[in-house]
Amino acid sequence: MPASPALSLSVALIALVALDAYVLLAGADFGGGVWDLFATGPRRDAQRALVSEAIGPIWEANHVWLILVVVLLFTCFPPAFSGLAIALHIPLTLMLIGIVLRGSAFAFRNYGTAADAPQRRWGRVFAIASVLTPFVLGMCIGAIASGRVGLALQRVGQGAGGRGAVNARESFWALFVAPWLTPFTILVGLMTIALFAFLAAVYLTVEARDSELREDFRMRALAAALAVFVTAFGALLLSPSLAPRMSEGLIASRWALPLHLLTGVAAIGAIGALWTRRWHLARISAAAQVSFILFGWAAAQAPYIVPPNLTLQNTAAPRRTLVLFLVVLLAGAIVLLPSLAYLFRVFKSSEALRAGPGDGLGPH
Amino acid sequence: MGDLLAARSQMAVSLGFHILFAVVGIAMPVLMVIAEARWRRTGDSMYLELAKRWAKGTAILFAVGAVSGTVLSFELGLLWPGFMRFAGAIIGMPFSLEGFAFFTEAIFLGVYLYGWSRISGRAHLVAGVFVAVSGAASALFVVIANAWMNSPAGFHMANGVPVNIDPIAAMLTPAAFPQVLHMLLASYAATGFAVAGIHAIMLLREPQNVFHQRALAIALIVGVPAAILQPISGDVSGRYVARWQPTKLAAMEGQFRTEAGAPLRIGGIPDVDAQRTRYAIEIPYGLSLMAFHDPHAVVRGLEAFPRDQWPPVPIVHVAFQVMTGLGTLLALVAVWVAITAWRRRDVASHRSLLRAIAVASPVGFICIEAGWVVTEVGRQPWVIYGVMRTADAVTPMPGLIVPFLVISALYCFLGVIVVWLLYDLVMRSPTMRGGEGPPPTSITSAG
């Protein structure tokens, strides 16, 4: 039995929440890597140590949100998953290489030999991969939003209908590269790096235990906020020509205006709070700002998963699968949410942060 | 290399790589929890040292397991979009459940690794138990997904599309029980013996080292029972295959002709053109007896099926011989350990037994790789047995050799580093003898 629109919409909203959690949590972990790369000044090593301490216990759990999004997509909207995987094969593979190098380099640095030279080398790999991965992720999202991925898919014969072979006359470049490699997607990629770096810097102002370090990250947060603004503005300027669907959606959708307003309020709130050194308020506002940007994208694109033709409705799995998925999700959440709360209480509550790193399995 | 072959090779490399880390992630938490529980009971700080060292190695392996698993979940679509479009709604369920198991595992691993002094002793031990249980649960669910590919269930076909999809029936597919049982035992046997082997080598060098004596004992507690049960569970798997996947059975055994009272072939090389298996030792009635528990049962040979439905026979046959041959040896070493312990003799000072354990160290992992080759290559040319051909599942993107080479190179590189880091970790193990206390574990930040 086909799924009702309300059902597929609810599942899609859950996917959006999971993606938001990934961006807010794992995004900040990537942003930490950005600040590892750009660690400067007299407190360079202290900056790096704070980053590593902040993400050590939680990055693997944060990372699982991405897996949840992927699993949700292929279970509940299988043709959308297949289509995206075909059209974005190259950037997704690049993103995976970044994910693999980031995760393993972090582990090698923290649990491997105590010798200095290899540790530094792994630190570099970790930092560079932390910059490249969000860049490619942003490009993928920009490419979907621009509608070009969907158009390429139609030409590969993988639109809403069945499967087909690549049309031999179309060049490889036109089908598998050009749709995601435009000035617009590059700007969205840069904006993603800036957003993740912004989140990380804001969170780190809360986690730093000495005030000089906190000031370092305050300045970094403000710089990143400026970078977000510049890249977002640039993407907006390019969107009418390079991502017409996106700009129409952002303007026309009836959610657009309130979401823009909310984003603006949160952004001003975050900067104001940083300015006046209200760290906890800054953290909440920054998270809200980033979430509203994500929701704005989703609202502009609804009801499409891959515009212009793969919608929530025409790619949804049968009703039974979606209902079961919701049941599994509910059962999973009963186990998961208390566990996550426990994880964050042990490592991220104000007491835990005051107690400092304390232990862990650092180099012997 | 054609695109299909490149995609298959990339999948094989990615899975063959991931499985090594996954297996460690399933079994290693059990070893750590046993060591920690003994420390909490006896107060012997050597056990604490052991738990911490094992935790450190596991942290490296778990991180690589997590990222290589992420690669796989994307590759399902990157390489096999046709398969996922067809199967996503049917087998998404076990993958989703697996997702929750990963989540629990990653959360409690974080608590376990970084929480030694932040939470109570009991809470810490419980976190370790959660890691062990959720690791086993991940394996359970992902292998159920694989089992569905071997014995598809829970849908009907109408005009080439699946209808009446029932995800629960898909999870209860006949291959699920034998495969899950066999895989879980394989994880404990392979990891237990791999760890035992390392400590056995160290004990051959330093017989009095109490650290390695304790480590060896714990590793054997996990590895020995699993290795002894493994041939029995393999028999359950074999009978499942005989009943549900006759072409795979025929390829495993190099059985070209349909016959009653078929012999069991040990070794040998199948010659596909001549349709016979040469140089094998044949045990009369053996195959009919093993596969159907009846010496006169009829075994269908490959000749009973169209040629285009044969899997690559030599690969499947040789891989099966490797698994069963080495698996039998592993079980024999395990029995030897069990008898020695039963007679209350000290395993840690039995030099020839230590040598045998050292030699057995990589055997479980070789069996795992070989066993998966049997399962996956033996299913060819189908990605979903009898329903969808692998060739119809592959992505239309050309040039797949490039990602295959890139991913392979990346994994070779990571593999070398992991081996080197673990070697370094083992070599820096404490060199204490009985009576001496261990050095205090340095409690430094993770940075």
Ligand code: HDD
């Ligand atoms: C420690 C590892 C190990 C050991 C010692 C053995 N196996 Fe195994 N075997 C595996 C590890 C494994 C595996 C890698 O875990 C597989 C692949 C898929 C699966 O479920 O288990 C497997 C698959 C597998 C299959 C194919 C199942 C299928 O395609 O669905 C059969 C028939 C056997 N095994 C039989 C045996 C027998 C008769 C053994 C006797 C010694 C044996 N295995 C030892």
Ligand code: HEM
């Ligand atoms: C739950 C686990 C698994 C799933 C869902 C799975 C899925 C797949 C898929 C979709 C393919 C490609 C299609 C095909 O060739 O039939 C494949 C191929 C393959 N997989 Fe698995 N696999 C699993 C476990 C493993 C493991 C652990 C190994 C370890 C060695 C493995 C080894 C292979 C090999 C060798 C191939 C290539 C077979 C060939 O094309 O000849 N698989 N698997």
Ligand code: HEM
């Ligand atoms: C197509 C097949 C597979 C896919 C898509 C897959 C996917 C994944 C993913 C995404 C992770 C990372 C989870 C995290 O971040 O914690 C992971 C880890 C894991 N996988 Fe797989 N996996 C596959 C095959 C297997 C097989 C065959 C087994 C075992 C029998 C297995 C057992 C595990 C375990 C125990 C972990 C936990 C992490 C670790 O211990 O290293 N997986 N897998």
